[in-house]
Amino acid sequence: MLPALTATRRRLPARRFALGAASALLTLGALGAEIGGAAAPAAQPSLAQLLAPSTWAMSLPASWLAAPVPRVRTGDVIDVLAVRQGDHAYAVPVAYAARVMAADEHGIVLELDEEGASAIAIARGGGLLLVPLLRSAR
Numbered sequence: 001m002l003p004a005l006t007a008t009r010r011r012l013p014a015r016r017f018a019l020g021a022a023s024a025l026l027t028l029g030a031l032g033a034e035i036g037g038a039a040a041p042a043a044q045p046s047l048a049q050l051l052a053p054s055t056w057a058m059s060l061p062a063s064w065l066a067a068p069v070p071r072v073r074t075g076d077v078i079d080v081l082a083v084r085q086g087d088h089a090y091a092v093p094v095a096y097a098a099r100v101m102a103a104d105e106h107g108i109v110l111e112l113d114e115e116g117a118s119a120i121a122i123a124r125g126g127g128l129l130l131v132p133l134l135r136s137a138r
Contacts, residue, residue, distance in 0.1 A: 047101060047102075047109070050101065051101075052099075054113065055111050055112060055113055056111070056112055056117050057101055057109055057110070057111055057112075058110050058112050058117050058120065059107055059108070059109050059110075060080075060107050060108050060109075060110060060120070060130060060132070061107040062105065062106055062107045064107070064124060064129065064130050065107075065129065065130050065132065066083050066085070066129035066130065067131045067132070069103055069108050069132050070133075070134040071134075072100045072103050072132075073100065073103075074100055074101060074102060075099065075100065076099070076100045076134060077097050077098065077099055077134075077135045078098050078100060078110070078132045078133055078134050078135060079093060079095065079097070079133045079135060080093070080094050080095040080098060080110075080120060080130055080131070080133070081093055081130070081131040082094045082119075082120075082128040082129070082130055082131075083130075083131055084127070084129075085129070091131070092123075092128075094116065094119035094120050094122075094123050094130070095110070095116030095117075095119055095120055098111060098112050098116055099111040108132065
């Protein structure tokens with residue numbers, strides 16, 4: 001009898017069995033992590049969603065400022081003065097109760113109403129520098 005024509009029961013090789021068991025364990029682990037894992041991180045709202053009605057976000061770059069920004073956090077309230085330096089120096093308030101939306105070493109992002117945003121733009125157009133004043137929380 002030829003060996004190719006014999007019908008013998010073949011055994012499952014140990015290596016194939018180990019690979020099958022490992023893949024089954026990995027599949028179960030992935031399913032368990034997907035089902036019972038950490039909740040998906042909450043989506044951060046956009047800046048536009050954080051603004052109050054009838055307000056605008058305006059970025060004040062550090063180059064526009066005559067003084068450094070005080071240590072502020074999101075939600076702090078500041079007033080903004082416009083100053084002219086030189087022989088005929090003067091200061092004029094241009095924005096009141098501007099809420100801080102973000103701040104870093106490059107500048108500050110403020111939530112402003114129409115009057116405050118317009119006044120800051122006009123002051124900068126006239127060559128004035130801006131001074132942010134942090135309001136007390138008390």
